[in-house]
Amino acid sequence: MPxxxxxxxxxxxxxxxxxxxxxxxxIGEDVAGGQGGSGDVDAYGGVMGVTKGLIGxxxxxxxxDTPISESAIMGAAAGAATTGxxxxxxxxxxxxxxxxxxxxxxxxxxxxxxxxxxxxTPVVIRSMIGAxxxxxxxxxxxxxxxxxxxPGLKVVMPTNAYDAKGLLIQAIRDDDPVVFLEHKTLYxxxxxxxxxxxxxxxxxxxxxxxxxxxxxxxxxxxxxIANEVADKLEDKGISVEVIDPRTTSPLDEEAIxxxxxxxxxxxxxxxxxxxxxxxxxxAALVADKAFGSLKAPIKRITAPHTPVPFAPTxxxxxxxxxxxxxxxVHEVLESGGRAAAE
Amino acid sequence: xxxxxxxxxxxxRRMKRIREFEERVNVEFSxxxxxxxxxxxxxxxxxxxxxxxxxxxxxxxxxxxxxxxHCIAKGCDVEGMMLEIFGKAxxxxxxxxxxxxxxxxxxxxxxANAIVGGNPPLVVGAALSAKVNKTGRVAVSFTGDGGSNQxxxxxxxxxxxxxxxxxxxxxxxNGYGEGTGVDYAVGTKDIAGRAAGFGMPATTVDxxxxxxxxxxxxxxxxxxxAGNGPSAIVTEAMRYFGHFVGDPEIYRAKDExxxxxxxxxxxxxFRNRVTEAGLLEASQLxxxxxxxxxxxxxxxxxxxxxxxxxxxxxxxxxxxxxP
Numbered sequence: 001m002p003x004x005x006x007x008x009x010x011x012x013x014x015x016x017x018x019x020x021x022x023x024x025x026x027i028g029e030d031v032a033g034g035q036g037g038s039g040d041v042d043a044y045g046g047v048m049g050v051t052k053g054l055i056g057x058x059x060x061x062x063x064x065d066t067p068i069s070e071s072a073i074m075g076a077a078a079g080a081a082t083t084g085x086x087x088x089x090x091x092x093x094x095x096x097x098x099x100x101x102x103x104x105x106x107x108x109x110x111x112x113x114x115x116x117x118x119x120x121t122p123v124v125i126r127s128m129i130g131a132x133x134x135x136x137x138x139x140x141x142x143x144x145x146x147x148x149x150x151p152g153l154k155v156v157m158p159t160n161a162y163d164a165k166g167l168l169i170q171a172i173r174d175d176d177p178v179v180f181l182e183h184k185t186l187y188x189x190x191x192x193x194x195x196x197x198x199x200x201x202x203x204x205x206x207x208x209x210x211x212x213x214x215x216x217x218x219x220x221x222x223x224x225i226a227n228e229v230a231d232k233l234e235d236k237g238i239s240v241e242v243i244d245p246r247t248t249s250p251l252d253e254e255a256i257x258x259x260x261x262x263x264x265x266x267x268x269x270x271x272x273x274x275x276x277x278x279x280x281x282x283a284a285l286v287a288d289k290a291f292g293s294l295k296a297p298i299k300r301i302t303a304p305h306t307p308v309p310f311a312p313t314x315x316x317x318x319x320x321x322x323x324x325x326x327x328x329v330h331e332v333l334e335s336g337g338r339a340a341a342e
Numbered sequence: 343x344x345x346x347x348x349x350x351x352x353x354x355r356r357m358k359r360i361r362e363f364e365e366r367v368n369v370e371f372s373x374x375x376x377x378x379x380x381x382x383x384x385x386x387x388x389x390x391x392x393x394x395x396x397x398x399x400x401x402x403x404x405x406x407x408x409x410x411x412h413c414i415a416k417g418c419d420v421e422g423m424m425l426e427i428f429g430k431a432x433x434x435x436x437x438x439x440x441x442x443x444x445x446x447x448x449x450x451x452x453x454a455n456a457i458v459g460g461n462p463p464l465v466v467g468a469a470l471s472a473k474v475n476k477t478g479r480v481a482v483s484f485t486g487d488g489g490s491n492q493x494x495x496x497x498x499x500x501x502x503x504x505x506x507x508x509x510x511x512x513x514x515x516n517g518y519g520e521g522t523g524v525d526y527a528v529g530t531k532d533i534a535g536r537a538a539g540f541g542m543p544a545t546t547v548d549x550x551x552x553x554x555x556x557x558x559x560x561x562x563x564x565x566x567x568a569g570n571g572p573s574a575i576v577t578e579a580m581r582y583f584g585h586f587v588g589d590p591e592i593y594r595a596k597d598e599x600x601x602x603x604x605x606x607x608x609x610x611x612f613r614n615r616v617t618e619a620g621l622l623e624a625s626q627l628x629x630x631x632x633x634x635x636x637x638x639x640x641x642x643x644x645x646x647x648x649x650x651x652x653x654x655x656x657x658x659x660x661x662x663x664x665p
Contacts, residue, residue, distance in 0.1 A: 025474060061474055067504055072497035075463020076470055079481075082452060083402060083471040102494070106457050107464060115453065116436030117659035151660050175662035203665040250665050257350040 001192035006158070009165040009193050010050050010126075014088065016197045018058050021086060024172060026051055027064040027077055028090030028126075028181045035065045047092050048128070048187055070100035070285040074125065078108035078177070086172060091127035092140070094181060095138045095144060097146070108177045109152030123178070124171045129157075130183040130221055130271060131308045131319050140308035140315075142272040144219065147179045148248040148281070154202055155249040161191040163246060166200035173199065183221045198311045203250035207259075211239035214265040214327035214329050217256055217282050222269040222320060230324045240329060248278055256282060257290050264295035265332040269320055274302040296335035299328040345395075345556070350616055353395050353552060354627060357387035357609050358634045360411040363420060364583070366638050367410070367427060371587045375646065377429050379517075380441045383411030385582035388608035389514050390415035392555025393482060393575070402450045402481040404461030407442050408581070409454025412484050418446045424641035428532040430648035437651040438659065450479075454595045458519075459485060459492025463510065466498045469507035469572070480566045482510045488519030499540040499574070508566035510559070511537060511574040514549060516581045521593045537574030544634050549579030550608040553615065579608065 004012065018024045032055035041060075045052025055063035070091065077089035091097065097104070104125065111119035131140040136320030147155045154176055158164035164182070171178040208223055209230040209317050218226040223244040230240035241259050245252050260266050266286055268279040279300035286298060301320045309315050345353070364384040371380050383390065386408075394403065394415035405412040413423055418434065426433030436444050445453035452468060455461045465483035472479040489495050490513050502509040513534075519527050530536065537544035540651045543565070547554040555577055561574035580602055584591040591599075616622040 023475070025470075027470075062472075064505065067497075067500055069497035069501055071494045072463045072466060074500065075460075075494065076467035076501060079404070079452065079464030080471045080474075081467070082447065082464075083468045083481075084477075085467075085471045087467075102457055102460065103463055107455075107460060111445075111453070113659050114435060114439040114659065115445040115447065116434070116438050118435070118447055119445070120662055137578075154661070154664075180625040201665070286443050333553020 001194060003190045003191040004161050005188050005190050006164045007048065007050050007160045007187040009161040009180065010168055010182070011052065011054070012193070013165045013168040013172070014051065014054060015057065017169055018054065018062060020158070020197070023084060024086045024088065025064060025080070026054060026060045026088050026090065027066060028073055029066055029068050029092055030267065031090055032060070032063050032065050035060070048088065048184070050187070054134060070096050071103050074100045074103035075107060076123060077123045077125070078103055081108070081121045081163045081177070081289045082111060082119050086122045088124045088126060088172060091125055091137045091206050094127040094129045094143045095141050097143055105150045105153070109150050110228045113152060120175045121177050122166045122175045124168070124180055125177070126180045126182065128184045129181045130185055131315055132185045133316060134310060134312060136310040137307040142220065142270070142303070144181055144248055145272050145290065148278065149276070152177065153249060154181045154247065156247050158182065159186065159223040160189060161193050163200060165193055167246065169197055170199040170202060174202070181220065185221055200246070202247045203252050204246065205252035205255035206244045206246055207241065207255070208238060208244050209242035211241035211263070213263055214267060214332055215241045215243065215256070215259040215284050216267045216269060216325065217271040218242060218327070219248065219278050220271060222271055225320065225322050225325055226269055228322045229329060232326065233329060238329070238333065253285055256285065260286050260290045261293040264293050266298045267296070267301060267325060267332060268298065269301045269325055271303055271320060273305050274300065275305060277302055296332040299332055301325050301328050347622060349395065350622055351626065353391055354609070354612060355630050355634065356391045356415050357552070357612065358631060359420060360387045360390065360635065361416045361609055362634050362638045363414060366642060367369060368583060368587055369498045370642060376427055378440055379586045379588070380427065381408040381586050382490045382581065382583040383408050384402065385602060385606070385608070386411060386514060386516055386579045387492055388552040388555055389512070389549040389577035389579050390484070390613065392552045393512055393559050394465070395556060396559045397450070397480070397482065399449050400478050402452055402476070404464065404465040404468070404483045405454045406486060407454065407456045407458070407482055408463065408486070409444060410441070413444050413451055413454065417449050418444065420637055421641040421644050424645040425648050426620070428645040428648070429650060430645055431651040432648050436655065436659070438655070459489045459494040461485065462489070462495045462498030465509055466501050466507060469502065469509035470505065472508050473505070478567060480508045480510060480563055481514070482512060484512050484514060486513065487515040487518065487524045487528055487533060489513070490536060491519070491528060496540070499537055499542065502507045502572040503541040506569070506571045509572040510562045510566060511572065513537070513574060513576045515576055515578045518581070518585065520585045521589070523593065534574060542572045542574055544574035544576070546576040546578065549577030550606045550611055552608060552612050562605065574599070580606070
């Protein structure tokens with residue numbers, strides 16, 4: 001099977017869906033780039049080159065460069081979705097949500113409910129999340145908890161190229177608004193990716209490591225850190241299970257509960273700041289529904305309650321790392337917990 | 343003027359329907375029969391109807407929190423609307439939307455919208471669908487003087503020009519944004535100039551004169567359908583009621599509304615024009631008046647008698663599919 005990067009996998013998913021369905025369009029800032037300039041069109045192909053080459057095949061009516069007007073982009077995508085297109089709108093950096101949240105959470109997310117089930121809004125909002133490239137406070141956040149909180153939105157966070165392609169094709173074919181969040185440090189990671197189109201259903205977690213002693217649930221880039229810890233500890237005889245939920249809404253609660261009922265120990269890793277993030281959500285789920293299985297308190301590893309800093313020393317300290325996750329695993333293993341109390 | 347007698351009658355019917363609907367909602371709300379709050383469109387009938395008489399069910403409109411008039415002008419069922427406003431099962435949105443979210447996608451009515459400046463970007467999207475899918479449809483955004491101050495409106499105006507879309511922006515200047523006057527809150531005397539500044543033709547018309555609105559809209563529709571891009575129309579007509587029913591309206595001079603009702607009543611203006619020109623008989627219009635009153639009465643009776651949605655509807659209709 002051919003090796004492809006996350007970037008290539010996403011591009012291929014877009015191309016194949018646009019070939020299959022003439023109502024699929026891409027809309028956003030510099031999704032091609034170069035319009036109206038003195039040089040070449042398709043100069044950017046998206047800020048990370050993800051949509052490069054598509055305008056050459058599908059033309060400017062379907063690969064639609066827009067002014068820098070995020071509200072109009074998101075609103076146009078939502079309005080087009082209710083009237084016969086399947087737009088894939090690009091928000092570039094998820095931080096720009098700040099200027100267009102209304103069109104996403106008051107409009108697109110609520111049409112179906114407000115209109116008594118009569119509307120379908122098959123829009124995909126692609127955006128980048130994550131720290132790690134010295135992009136500072138307004139280009140580095142992980143805002144997936146905010147989208148996850150909003151009823152009516154589905155939220156997808158692929159962690160590898162295979163999932164990126166299958167989840168994006170699912171997102172485009174899905175009849176609900178889907179927020180598709182790509183971690184900006186993962187674009188060059190390669191995997192075996194089939195050439196043909198395929199879908200991965202939402203709400204089905206991926207067990208990236210299987211183990212019996214501790215469950216780690218990670219999101220987006222944090223899955224890779226969890227895997228790294230699991231591999232290291234395996235050499236020391238500690239068996240760690242790693243779960244990548246892949247979608248936070250819907251969330252595969254069953255997979256998480258089933259795993260914790262087996263291991264009795266849970267570490268949740270989320271790059272978002274600590275209040276009301278996915279680590280809190282998963283910890284609450286397990287405390288509520290699998291409390292009897294727990295042998296130790298649940299540990300949450302997250303970013304601190306701060307904006308993302310610029311200076312390399314500070315940003316490196318901000319992002320949850322393997323050392324902190326490994327320490328948490330040891331802590332839950334060594335915790336006397338209720339076993340000691342009993 | 344190229345309207346047939348049937349079209350003239352239909353225009354009057356819709357304007358009258360809006361007037362009687364709103365007058366009755368005012369009464370029903372004041373009597374405690376309607377939950378939440380409502381914003382009434384009475385006084386602005388010629389604007390919505392003058393625009394929508396050019397549209398079919400295939401064309402799209404986006405509306406505002408003051409959306410009942412746009413719904414009726416676009417052909418939404420009055421009884422379904424009344425049930426919705428009463429919060430009843432069987433309403434156009436099953437009672438889940440209410441006054442500020444009435445929508446009827448089958449009629450091209452993309453929703454009243456409780457966010458000021460909320461719909462212009464959405465209408466850009468509907469116009470984009472029409473362009474990409476080559477359907478020949480047009481998409482109309484209704485917003486107000488207040489909405490003309492919102493950044494979303496500016497973004498939408500610019501985007502519609504950049505993408506050369508069949509969009510029409512109707513900015514209804516009714517004199518007030520909530521409880522603050524236009525002269526204070528809008529930094530220009532020329533709202534149309536704002537749209538023109540983004541590169542589209544923009545005109546201002548008397549929003550109490552159906553024929554002035556109708557004529558301006560014809561130009562805009564022709565332009566959109568010819569593939570020549572968006573236009574804007576500012577209609578000027580003040581509302582008869584407060585921002586919401588129950589608004590004490592201390593910000594308005596005591597005789598402002600009574601003067602409006604005496605001197606700037608779009609229905610009276612229309613009636614005088616068509617009867618004086620010999621286009622319609624007063625008796626025909628009187629007959630329509632009676633029909634519309636009966637229609638509204640029937641809608642209120644149905645809404646009063648209908649049940650509220652059952653509690654098992656609470657968690658339905660959030661997603662098309664959700665495992």
